[in-house]
Amino acid sequence: MLEDWQDYKKGFVVLDGYLRHESHHRDFLDACRKWLLADRENRRVVVATSMSPRGKINDEADNRVNLQQHTVVSWTESEYLEAVEWDVFYQRVACMLEEDESAGSIGLKTWKRNRSRREKIKLKYYLAGGSCRYMFETPASLVKPRLDTALRLCSNLEIIFSGNMGDSSPQTVNHLIACFEYNGESNWMPVSKYVATKLAEAVELDTLTRLFSKYGVRNPTTRGLLFELFFFKKVQYGLSLRYRGSQELTQWEGCPVITFDAKGGMRTLPAERACLKPVNPLQGGYDAIIVEPRRKQVEFVQVTEADVHSFKLAFFAKALTGLGIPAAGWEVRVVFMVLPERLEDFRIGKITGCGALEEYGWKRGHEGRKAEIASIDIGGV
Template sequence: MVKLFCAIVGVEGSVFSVDIDASQLQLFLAKNDEGVWLSDEEPAALDLERGRTHLEIQNMINRENIKATKTLQYWLFDMNKMPEPSSDQIHVLVIVPQPKMDWKCALQRPFPYDPKDKYVSFEKADVWDFGAFRSQLKLYCRPSFHRQIDFMREKVLEEKHVGYVLGPPGTGKSTAAMVFALAVDRTRWDVIWIHVEGKILKCVHMSGQERKTGTIDIAKLTALLESINAQNCLVLVDGWTYTESRGDLEGTCFLWYTSANVPGEKRLVFICSVASRGKSSADFEYDWKILEHEVWSWTLDEYLDAINDKEFFNNVLPKLDATSNNTSSTNAMQQAMKKRRKSQSDDPFDNRAFLLETKYHYAGGSCRCMFLYTTAEVIRQLNRAIEMLPDYSTATLSSGSRSPLIVNRLFALFESHTSTGVIAPLISRYTAIQIGIKTGPDEIKHFFFKYREFANPAFSGWMLEMAFFISLRHGGLEIFDESNNIVDKWEQATVVDSDGVPELKKDGPVWIRPLQWNQGGYDAIMVCKQTRFVRMVQITRASTHTFRIDYFYSWLKKLSETNDSFNVGRLEIVFVVAKDSLQNFTISNATGQGLLEAFGWEKNTEISRVRIVGMRGLISDFKL
């Protein structure tokens, strides 16, 4: 053991000692890129004080180690021609060995991955240390799952690109990366998995059939990476985001990746919790062969395909609870759902599509929200994220498509099939409606104008419904005919969320917005107790729609059975469509003819009595 005494010349009390194993003692000349002593005010020196290794420092310690067989005269002047040392300089760099990491060891057998598999199964021991899941899991492998693994194998492992896997939270990026890490041939590669949890890094080191796990902070990452004694090493960083603290993490990984002190083949891939890395240098991208891979949000068809396996469905069934969640359902809503199931089996598996589509209203494109959290938990998370938006109109896309803020948990990401680029809608219908409720028409108009080039039919439908209720809450709704003339204005009114019949005001109308989002009929109801007038509204962006009279009748029957025994004096049923679709809109067919006879509607005349009108949308009909 060597006791190395260090001192700042001329400064009293600056002497300190460091105990170092003689075989590990490394001294380097603090000679900067200009060939002079490193100033203590240079960025490289300041980074040292913060515990960071600047690229210039890395260059210094990549040079020849100062050996004890030569004199200081030789190292300082004969060989390096350095000027006389003075104050405010750093002259010698000492690499102090880091304490050994406290690893926990276990057996890790090779994981069998087949690109043709539709499902993969894990045991608790497989996934516990990766920061992904805490129990036995059967995972559905959608096509993008296999594409991500192909990217990491072909582009990162074989073609030596530095990979960035991008996408919103809840797309399955981490699970696919975990499968890849477990399946890599560990007779050829050591695998380091780094899971980011704030400033703490959970590390898994797999070599051969051994797995070692431990926890460190970012400051110790350099020592960890340099201590890996392997010919070939693959590092996967899971949970990277574009923040200052994690910028240190990215920089540390690149220093390891470029260091000549670490021999052998090295590979590096970041599994990102964002859909964009932000702005970056083209030269930097080219020099380090950086390549991005985008993972899209989940579609309804992918969810439906996933739950066709009974074992998988039973695993996630406790989370498909939107039909029984008190936060989102009233007793009336639950009764309506039971009525819808009467002709179906009582086996939840036979009702799987219904259960999933109901949860889809809240979870949208996030499989994490769909399969890992209850509906109440999803609602709390989304509401918290909505409250954190500083400005609904400019919070996300104002910095451009390369902004690191472009997608968070409120947004999905889909590939555009009609143009170059991506579609970035809000993650779910619930999110869209909540944002609409919390803001006025002008702000929400600007907010969604940014998405005009990304609008798809489902997203446009959400926006039309939002525009309807926003207008009713803020100034009233203008109604148009086929000639684009304003023919009516529905005045600003109170809007109540309910699947039943709420308390009705004695004077003036009350608008009712159903909580049950996927029922087959009306989207809004206006009741005026004073005039006994009922207006039932179906809102649609489609060019054609069915008229399911039984749903309208069911609610009217509940109204007549209230304690007030409400007697409908006049019934109006209105289909409200986007103004630009009004001329081509048709009602394709009607079911339940004759049910409205008690309300003055003759059988088989129902379609002709429906009023069809237009309204402004949030994008195409607004001019900025």
């Protein structure tokens, strides 16, 4: 086809799915390159690949064909939400956003009601994350097993953050990795919250500490994700924290982390101290609930790397109701967990739902004063 192309006729060739380690792919690319150079003014070639690095870069050859490299970044949640506002597009992908048996397998309660477009996107984003192919072209019932298969082949969280992928990688990570731009630079991270959580469960605490030190300075999103992963790993062993206004360290006893759907509640509370980790993306306000049944104490924890965070009290009240925590005899605390450098400057932002915790001893309008600020150290940072 290329050999029969007429001179001076404009042509545009797209080589999709290129794999550098396949010899016939390389041969075809060489043919495309020769075709391009025969009439540089009227011909263009685009090579698209999600699996192969370029290999050794030859500046002279790149200049000869005026090569331009473009990295297609992963989708963000806000971009998904914007896309489904277009009715024609939404009707084509709506069937891929429906809940199925995969929801129950990750701890989510299923509800027999019609969800909004926003809710559907937020729920599937927990699994699919930055992969628009998983979001719009693959049902959740297939996304989870495919991710689980990739996770079995790659349990190395550091490979994800380093961006080591393609045929040069010793492990299959392409289904697990996402790329986002921040300040003009590419940043690699787990494709979704589900993948990040599973990978973090498989590594040791010192690995998360090292990753935070190495990659936590990249951007707020990466730093926040690693800080949250570190917290849930550390709380299992016990942690030392410092409350604002105190010079003394307070010790938190280690406890197991149990995932649960805050929207669905729990039939019975754990018999011993436990850290409840909500998995429902539609739940907001906090990241963890430390339940101490013997002491009748509940501590909500919001883990944040930011210098300001909102305080949405309605979520806390709903969680207490869902857990069956009575107002009488129980102590309810709220802790904003920040990095040491944020301890003194962090502030609570907009407060909504004032009065939601009145029956638990929280005076309406004074919630911001009663909430506590604390920090935990991440060694090596």
